[in-house]
Amino acid sequence: MPELPEVETMVRGIRPFVEGRTVKAVLRCRCSCKPISIRPRLELLAKRLVGRRIESVRRLGKRVVLGVSDGSAVVIEPRMTGLMLLSDPPDRLHLRIEWKFAGRAKYNSIWFWDRRGLGTVRLFAPGELERTLPANVLGPDALLMDAETWRERCRKTSQPIKVLLLDQRKVAGIGNLYASEILHVAKIHPAKAAGRLKADEIRRLSEATREVLEEAIRDEGSTLGDATYRTALNRNGRYQNKHRVYGRGDETCPTCSEAPIRRFVQAQRSTFFCPVCQHR
DNA sequence: ATTAATGTTCAGAA
């Protein structure tokens, strides 16, 4: 499930083989499943991109953005199971789009692979991305948040802090897995109202967010047992080995060794926490 | 064999 660390890993993985290169072709991969959402349709997308250079590869929240030489931008949204790959997809059946580049390097293509097919690919005209995703739609990046920004974002809301962490308008990049991990490190109960967090809880939240996300990036993200996330070069992430609570219901808390991790549902998603470390 | 669960985003309802 690509969240900030996984998307950052994809971006860093493909960047050296994409930036500065000219698009030679954009191809639909043969795939018997329902087609994913591509706007404009693939033939038109190809026409707009072929012959142009990709000047930048960056991450916007949980999205991958390819900056094109004419000022337009390709935005890839992996959602649940989407991956950006340089080679070796988990299977060929769910390859969706291939971008081919002119010239010869170690890798001359990138692919968007997506098993469930909930991912999307969109071309934004110059300036359109800034208009479509203004600050009130996409909050500040989780890695750039300081304690003061956290305080402002959490103000005056009864939203449980775990639910707030998932709200991309409040803060961009955190998903279900890292929300549980961050709150455990910060020692904050996931159901606590964000607006009632004390100053030192806000400080811990700010520090835990950076700590968890940066370490997860160093470990190239989390590859769960039944999930399909891999790096651009078909490696497993390693951060799953360091998960403290996510997916560890009934296991003893690694921090206090005093209680089993508990699972409950918030906003229709699983939340994991330690009732001792994260009291009240 | 059917059903639930998985977790991100958006449309539409409350």
Place this chain on the structure above:
DNA sequence: TTTCTGAACATTAA
């Protein structure tokens, strides 16, 4: 305005 629910989809486990 804000908050919530269901749908999009494919696969696996129960």
